[in-house]
Amino acid sequence: MSTNEIARVGVVGSGTMGAGIAELCATRGLDVRLAVSRESSLTSAPRKIAASLGRRVDKGKLTPAERDAALARITVRTDLAELADRDLIIEAVPEDEQLKLGLLATLDKVAGDDTVLASTTSAIAITRLAAATARPERVIGLHFFNPAPAMRLVEVVPALPTAAEVTERVTAFAEHTLDREAVVVADQSGFVVNALLIPYLLAAIRMVGTGYCPAEDVDRAMELGCAHPMGPLRLADLIGLDVVAAIAAALHEEFKQPLYAAPPSLSRLVEAGHLGRKTGRGFHTY
Structure with a gap:
């Protein structure tokens, strides 16, 4: 299955993990839309990502041109409806089960029929989160590690209803598009x-x-x-x-x-x- 199928990524949350995932995706050539909850984050989130990219330039890991190109691929919005055209939406809000359930229920109504919804939860069962949606077969765990632009591992966590093609597609995305080591793990709290x-x-x-x-x-x-x-x-x-x-x-x-x-x-x-x-x-x- 072609990894080019996932070219437009949405990230919800601009904390340490959300900003890091957005940065990683942008440096890998993806069109990234970052959804934030506060107006102030419309300026603070890009500034945070720019500072992180700048540190990578200082260390010789990116060129100034690569930094600028990555920043140009990221748009920041407050309206979740602007994620409707995304191939993959990754929620990266705080580790609060009710918050994540509510967000996934909202994203379920916003996203296109073929959109994959992913959670970066560290410990909440993906099957429980998927039940908040009408598309549990298209919900999966995609657990990055901090700092996301540097850490090589991604845990891919299918829920019990997750379709096999979704697991294959997201695993290929992590490995080939993001250039990460993906480990597919069982859906139990804490994963591996x-x-x-x-x-x-x-x-x-x-x-x-x-x-x-x-x-x-x-x-x-x-x-x-x-x-x-x-x-x-x-x-x-x-x-x-x-x-x-x-x-x-x-x-x-x-x-x-x-x-x-x-x-x-x-x-x-x-x-x-x-x-x-x-x-x-x-x-x-x-």
Whole structure:
């Protein structure tokens, strides 16, 4: 099946993940329409993407001409109806099940009959999200990792009703158009990566929360002792502590296992608004 079938991509949400996916798609030559919820994002979202592309130019990974061409491929709109002509729409709104269900129900009414609807959820079952639409056979999980322009993996998650041709089409899109490594995984909370990663992060958070070892020492131990490029507390800060807590809650709800329960120290940081790198403070200060 030709990967050229997906040439027009819609992305809903201009946070870290949504902006990163829009940037990735634009640098791969796709026509990208980014849907945002606030008027202020009409200017702030392109500025964020331009800054990210500029850093890639500074590192020699893109030429100025490639940067400018990528930016020219992105249009930003506030009206979801302007996604009607998209071949693929990727929702990248916060990890809130009710928010995602409502958005997918709206996109279902807006999108063309052949449009594929994809969710970047980290932990919510795709089958549950697909049920919000009248086209569950055309809904799929497309889980990118942060930062999307740099991370090589994409988890492709078919819901139980997802049509085989949709899975094949989206997998080919991820591999050939986006030049990513795609892994097709079963539809269960956390998929593969987060089902393994989150218990590790929570164990490190518990260790720090009990006073057993400071965050700096835990991170240094895992970086030097296990050759991890980033320790677990710095990684949690990078992901966003609110996102880690949301994924943990979804995993605990699905599996009811203690290793998925968020430690109180994580909950307190989230309640205080200390969400990690994006707010300047989490387990470390930035």
